[in-house]
Amino acid sequence: MARVAIVMGSQSDMPYMEETIKALDGLGLDHEVHVMSAHRTPDLVQRFATGAAERGVKVVIAAAGGAAHLPGVIASWTTLPVIGVPLPTTDLKGFDALLAIVQMPAGVPVATVAVGKAGARNAAFLAAQIIGLSEPQFADAYRAYREEQAAKIREGVTGF
Numbered sequence: 001m002a003r004v005a006i007v008m009g010s011q012s013d014m015p016y017m018e019e020t021i022k023a024l025d026g027l028g029l030d031h032e033v034h035v036m037s038a039h040r041t042p043d044l045v046q047r048f049a050t051g052a053a054e055r056g057v058k059v060v061i062a063a064a065g066g067a068a069h070l071p072g073v074i075a076s077w078t079t080l081p082v083i084g085v086p087l088p089t090t091d092l093k094g095f096d097a098l099l100a101i102v103q104m105p106a107g108v109p110v111a112t113v114a115v116g117k118a119g120a121r122n123a124a125f126l127a128a129q130i131i132g133l134s135e136p137q138f139a140d141a142y143r144a145y146r147e148e149q150a151a152k153i154r155e156g157v158t159g160f
């Protein structure tokens with residue numbers, strides 16, 4: 001059982017999603033990683049999404065580039081929160097994926113983060129915030145990360 005499931009549309013998305021994995025590891029948040037596609041393996045996506053809650057998954061992070069239907073299709077098969085990460089893997093540099101993921105019809109949301117690596121990292125932090133509402137150790141881990149981030153910036157600010 002893993003609290004966070006990371007799903008991406010292609011193995012070629014991994015360089016981006018390594019950012020999510022690193023951030024989750026830093027927060028001590030357990031995760032499982034899958035490659036599957038709403039276009040290429042729709043049956044797998046259905047099987048994964050319909051079984052996720054029962055297996056103990058709390059949040060799904062779904063990433064795709066181009067015609068990025070994967071996050072929305074996962075959201076259609078589960079009522080778990082789905083965080084969508086648009087990836088800049090085509091000539092349109094992620095603008096295509098952003099619009100495909102963010103423009104969900106009312107009633108079936110996908111919480112969409114920024115395009116690319118920053119979004120991939122933020123997906124992990126958002127997952128920690130959501131799961132931290134019921135398991136405070138993850139809220140604490142995220143708070144500690146924020147404090148560390150601020151301390152690093154403060155260290156570099158001198159002269160006034």
Ligand SMILES: Nc1c(C(=O)O)ncn1[C@@H]1O[C@H](COP(=O)(O)O)[C@@H](O)[C@H]1O
Nearest residue numbers: 009010012037038039064065068069070
């Ligand atoms: N957008 C989707 C979906 C989907 O939405 O189901 N499946 C694959 N893809 C995306 O196609 C891009 C190119 O994939 P390949 O490198 O495998 O050709 C990837 O960024 C993937 O996320």
